[in-house]
Amino acid sequence: MIYLLGLVLAVPMAYIDPESLLGMRAFNGWNMVYYLIILFLGFLIFADERIQQAIVKQRFVSLILGIALLVLLDRGLFIKTQTPSVGPVFQETIASWCFVLAILGLCMKHLTVSGRFLSYATEAVLPFYMLHQPIILLTAFWIVQLRIPILVRYLIIVILSLAGIMLLYEGIRRVSVLRLCFGMKARRGKS
Secondary structure: OOOOOHHHHHHHHHHHOOOOOOOOOOOOOEEEEHHHHHHHHHHHHHHHHHHHHHHOOOHHHHHHHHHHHHHHOOOOOOOHHHHHHHHHHHHHHHHHHHHHHHHHHHHHHHHHOOOOHHHHHHHHHHHHHHHHHHHHHHHHHHOOOOOOHHHHHHHHHHHHHHHHHHHHHHHOOOOOOHHHHOOOOOOOOOO
């Protein structure tokens, strides 16, 4: 049943006109309806323990299925549909759902212990999310112009962006007003 939820994602991706407001794929390749459904599915998954157990149990099946669908997509072998152009979109969307399930299943199984790092990382999620795009774009703007191999440029962008994001986050987490601006709880007063 958890894989059938992927069809709920695939239908709007395949059949909503990409030229329309709802079908526009300017959001990293997915349309607005896709993100609304993902939001709803997130609530559904975490509201029902049985769905979570199924995701954990099927985590490796999800990973293998996602890889298989992408390999078939790369080879030009598509899910058969009435409209030939819909097959690749359908397949790509279902593959992405399988990867979401695999990642969720692996994390639910193996990220169960709490510790200092997990507490730190949990608090950093929203600021990291808010900072990552502008920092990556600013870093990449300068690095992509260098005449060095693309892999080296990629590594430089990743390392400098991560360092910049973490440096800004460390500053933000120490200032109460900035903490609130970035969706973090106010610091507790020193006793």
